[in-house]
Amino acid sequence: MRVGVFICHCGINIASVVDVERVAKEIEKHPDVVYVTTYKYMCSDPGQELIKREIKEHQLDAVVVAACSPHMHEKTFRDAAKEAALNPYRVEIANIREHVSWVHEDREKATKKAIKIVRSVVEKVIRDVPLEPISVDVTRRCLVIGGGIAGIQAALDVAEAGYEVILVEKGPSIGGHMAQLSETFPTLDCSQCILTPKMVAVSRHPRIKILTLSEVEEVTGYVGNFHVVIKRKPRFVDENLCTACGDCEKVCPVFVPNEFDMGLSLRRAIYIPFPQAVPSSYVIDINSCLGLEPLICGKCAEKCEANAINYDDKGGRIEVDVGAIIVATGYELYGKENFPEYGYGQYEDVVTGLEFERLLSATGPTGGELRRPSDWKVPKTVVFIQCVGSRDPDNHKPYCSKICCMYTAKHAMLYKHRVPDGKAYIFYIDIRAGGKDYEEFVHRAMEEERITYIRGRVSKVFREGDKLVVWGVDTLAGKKVEVHADMVVLATAIVPSEGTRDVAEKLKCATDENGFLKEAHPKLRPVESLNTGVYYCGVAQGPKDIPETVAQASAAAAKAIDILSQPKLYHEPTVAVVDGDKCTGCKTCVSICPFNAIRFNEELKRAEVNSALCEGCGSCAVACPSGAITATNIRDDQVIEMVKSVLQEA
Amino acid sequence: MVGDEWEPKIVAFLCNWCAYAGADLAGVSRLKYPPNIVPIRVPCSGRVDPRFILEAFKKGADGVLIGGCHTPNDCHYVVGNFKAYKRYILLKKLLEQLGINPKRLRLEWISASEGRKFAEVAREFTEEIRNLGPLRLWGE
Numbered sequence: 056m057r058v059g060v061f062i063c064h065c066g067i068n069i070a071s072v073v074d075v076e077r078v079a080k081e082i083e084k085h086p087d088v089v090y091v092t093t094y095k096y097m098c099s100d101p102g103q104e105l106i107k108r109e110i111k112e113h114q115l116d117a118v119v120v121a122a123c124s125p126h127m128h129e130k131t132f133r134d135a136a137k138e139a140a141l142n143p144y145r146v147e148i149a150n151i152r153e154h155v156s157w158v159h160e161d162r163e164k165a166t167k168k169a170i171k172i173v174r175s176v177v178e179k180v181i182r183d184v185p186l187e188p189i190s191v192d193v194t195r196r197c198l199v200i201g202g203g204i205a206g207i208q209a210a211l212d213v214a215e216a217g218y219e220v221i222l223v224e225k226g227p228s229i230g231g232h233m234a235q236l237s238e239t240f241p242t243l244d245c246s247q248c249i250l251t252p253k254m255v256a257v258s259r260h261p262r263i264k265i266l267t268l269s270e271v272e273e274v275t276g277y278v279g280n281f282h283v284v285i286k287r288k289p290r291f292v293d294e295n296l297c298t299a300c301g302d303c304e305k306v307c308p309v310f311v312p313n314e315f316d317m318g319l320s321l322r323r324a325i326y327i328p329f330p331q332a333v334p335s336s337y338v339i340d341i342n343s344c345l346g347l348e349p350l351i352c353g354k355c356a357e358k359c360e361a362n363a364i365n366y367d368d369k370g371g372r373i374e375v376d377v378g379a380i381i382v383a384t385g386y387e388l389y390g391k392e393n394f395p396e397y398g399y400g401q402y403e404d405v406v407t408g409l410e411f412e413r414l415l416s417a418t419g420p421t422g423g424e425l426r427r428p429s430d431w432k433v434p435k436t437v438v439f440i441q442c443v444g445s446r447d448p449d450n451h452k453p454y455c456s457k458i459c460c461m462y463t464a465k466h467a468m469l470y471k472h473r474v475p476d477g478k479a480y481i482f483y484i485d486i487r488a489g490g491k492d493y494e495e496f497v498h499r500a501m502e503e504e505r506i507t508y509i510r511g512r513v514s515k516v517f518r519e520g521d522k523l524v525v526w527g528v529d530t531l532a533g534k535k536v537e538v539h540a541d542m543v544v545l546a547t548a549i550v551p552s553e554g555t556r557d558v559a560e561k562l563k564c565a566t567d568e569n570g571f572l573k574e575a576h577p578k579l580r581p582v583e584s585l586n587t588g589v590y591y592c593g594v595a596q597g598p599k600d601i602p603e604t605v606a607q608a609s610a611a612a613a614k615a616i617d618i619l620s621q622p623k624l625y626h627e628p629t630v631a632v633v634d635g636d637k638c639t640g641c642k643t644c645v646s647i648c649p650f651n652a653i654r655f656n657e658e659l660k661r662a663e664v665n666s667a668l669c670e671g672c673g674s675c676a677v678a679c680p681s682g683a684i685t686a687t688n689i690r691d692d693q694v695i696e697m698v699k700s701v702l703q704e705a
Numbered sequence: 706m707v708g709d710e711w712e713p714k715i716v717a718f719l720c721n722w723c724a725y726a727g728a729d730l731a732g733v734s735r736l737k738y739p740p741n742i743v744p745i746r747v748p749c750s751g752r753v754d755p756r757f758i759l760e761a762f763k764k765g766a767d768g769v770l771i772g773g774c775h776t777p778n779d780c781h782y783v784v785g786n787f788k789a790y791k792r793y794i795l796l797k798k799l800l801e802q803l804g805i806n807p808k809r810l811r812l813e814w815i816s817a818s819e820g821r822k823f824a825e826v827a828r829e830f831t832e833e834i835r836n837l838g839p840l841r842l843w844g845e
């Protein structure tokens with residue numbers, strides 16, 4: 056071995072506490088060290104030039120730079136070495152600044168500690184093997200899971216950048232909750248009007264394939280090379296043939312609650328979720344249809360002139376390879392049934408925010424006229440309750456659902472627009488209107504629309520005749536409040552959609568304590584998961600409104616495009632390696648690996664590491680009872696030699 | 706060796722992502738602590754093989770520190786810190802049987818933002834080992 060050691064003064068940062076010349080003298084004694092020098096600023100251009108020159112001059116085959124933390128300049132020095140044709144993995148850093156000169160004052164002791172550290176790193180570097188980064192190919196296709204506005208935006212962005220997209224949606228149409236909304240804060244533009252063009256753009260895009268009634272069943276592989284199995288449920292209607300004429304629907308004898316209208320209207324067993332649905336096709340709800348096997352009714356098929364109905368549809372399994380995955384599985388509302396104090400959801404006129412959206416919507420059950428569900432009368436007094444189940448760590452959800460302050464102000468405002476002589480009361484804890492034009496919007500609700508805001512919680516809602524009595528407190532006035540209302544709207548907490556946890560598990564991504572997708576870093580990597588190549592957007596990651604959802608979707612798309620546009624992906628080569636001859640086939644490592652990077656080869660009866668998946672934590676090397684697994688360049692023998700050398704007197 | 710001359714020798718295995726970075730921050734913040742602790746950088750606390758620790762005691766360490774990321778969620782490799790914890794508990798029992806005071810081994814969760822904690826742990830642990838005196842293998 057021909058090791059060169061380069062000791063940095065770091066101006067006076069190191070040299071004023073550590074006697075660098077003495078360190079140099081001590082290190083020179085090591086039998087493998089052939090060259091030692093000190094220099095004022097090793098990281099400067101001349102410093103790097105010096106290293107490059109000496110590597111060539113002394114034919115060094117390993118280098119130790121004793122300087123600042125490897126987190127600062129490991130890459131700098133490895134790159135420099137590479138330019139001098141030395142393998143960068145044969146360069147190691149001894150940290151004698153952050154870990155020595157900046158934290159100690161006694162020159163003698165600090166110098167001794169520095170010697171120990173440098174010596175131990177020399178012991179490591181002489182045992183380092185040269186490595187090349189692991190390169191893998193990239194499949195230039197993206198999977199987007201969830202077809203709400205988040206998934207729609209992400210799919211469009213990735214497709215526009217030139218890559219194929221598979222958009223998987225669980226329901227019969229894309230659109231998500233935004234399709235259900237009436238008008239949107241803070242501008243009050245109609246939700247469908249701004250969403251429909253995007254849905255159409257997705258359906259027309261030559262590079263986007265929409266798979267509705269579909270869910271991801273299995274995901275294997277790793278960044279750039281995921282293999283995905285998708286399960287498609289039968290639609291029983293050929294979406295390419297269906298003209299959405301609606302003839303089938305008219306003859307269907309079955310009526311069931313319409314989920315798009317939150318159960319406030321009825322639909323048939325063959326139905327289209329909403330007029331602007333994409334794909335624009337009917338679907339048979341097999342759970343409410345009178346029966347296909349054996350065929351009981353068959354009226355819809357008889358009526359369909361396009362011959363689009365296919366009772367033999369069995370659904371299918373689709374397998375695709377993708378390079379990146381975006382998760383956008385959205386949200387649900389925390390159910391009314393969780394609130395005994397508000398009637399367990401038994402009172403028809405106590406509705407959730409989404410139900411109220413449908414009652415306001417021009418395409419809703421009332422055609423946009425506001426009427427209450429129990430008797431379809433126009434409610435003259437409406438009470439809105441905020442933070443229902445949110446910000447309540449003891450009983451429900453600890454977090455703020457973020458959008459309720461805004462949509463409640465919107466609801467009250469839209470109600471006043473429809474029923475100008477009506478009275479609207481809002482019970483709130485405090486108002487959070489931190490978005491562009493949001494404060495102004497709430498202000499408008501309070502001042503111009505004369506909505507009564509009452510600061511306080513509602514303890515109880517109960518029925519008295521055809522009224523709902525609301526008991527609350529006005530904490531500002533310190534008084535009890537009783538309102539006799541015709542209707543009550545609960546802003547219940549936003550929760551992650553039912554399948555989010557399941558999808559996260561399949562993708563080896565984490566969820567937080569509330570079930571939302573957990574990002575790799577809350578501030579600096581907000582759309583990335585810990586599984587490289589998997590990104591998040593929309594409410595599945597945390598409550599947010601449409602503008603924020605769209606921004607996040609574009610961010611996730613940019614991250615995915617970053618992967619898809621690489622000619623090859625490179626991966627750190629400091630991974631685990633199995634010595635097949637020593638492996639006894641106990642499989643301990645298989646279960647211990649958090650990245651599923653180790654597979655048991657049943658034929659050869661030995662463990663195998665997928666080096667593209669291995670992150671190099673080294674846990675398996677510790678767990679392996681037969682010593683068959685080694686952690687490249689941080690092998691047991693390396694660490695043991697380092698231990699010995701730090702314990703030797705300096 | 707006991708006397709004014711003796712100084713505790715402590716080896717610290719620090720995970721790259723949290724404890725090592727915490728020690729870096731102690732440096733950046735110029736927090737002072739005794740120079741007895743000599744760090745060895747490992748990818749994760751889950752990489753620390755009990756053999757490394759036994760070897761350290763055998764070769765003259767009076768104390769061994771393992772520094773990792775906070776449980777439950779901070780480990781860069783998801784659960785390496787939990788693995789370290791399990792091994793640590795077992796190893797403490799083993800040390801006792803070997804006649805080594807289990808206090809000589811310490812596991813600490815130190816995040817990259819806890820420079821102060823790193824310096825405190827370094828101070829405290831050095832003090833503790835100083836009070837325990839030099840390790841005499843084959844029967845303390």
Ligand SMILES: Cc1cc2nc3c(=O)[nH]c(=O)nc-3n(C[C@H](O)[C@H](O)[C@H](O)COP(=O)(O)OP(=O)(O)OC[C@H]3O[C@@H](n4cnc5c(N)ncnc54)[C@H](O)[C@@H]3O)c2cc1C
Nearest residue numbers: 201203205225231232239240385386408554593594600601
């Ligand atoms: C009452 C109410 C009023 C609102 N009003 C406004 C407003 O005025 N202005 C505003 O900016 N925001 C408003 N919002 C917020 C807005 O609804 C959300 O910001 C937005 O819909 C989030 O979109 P998303 O795509 O993340 O989620 P979603 O709309 O929930 O879409 C998720 C999609 O993923 C699908 N999916 C779920 N699980 C799976 C799975 N496992 N596999 C495949 N697909 C799956 C779902 O079927 C759905 O289509 C309101 C919200 C509520 C509750």
Ligand code: FES
Nearest residue numbers: 720749773774785
């Ligand atoms: S990376 Fe710090 S404990 Fe695993």
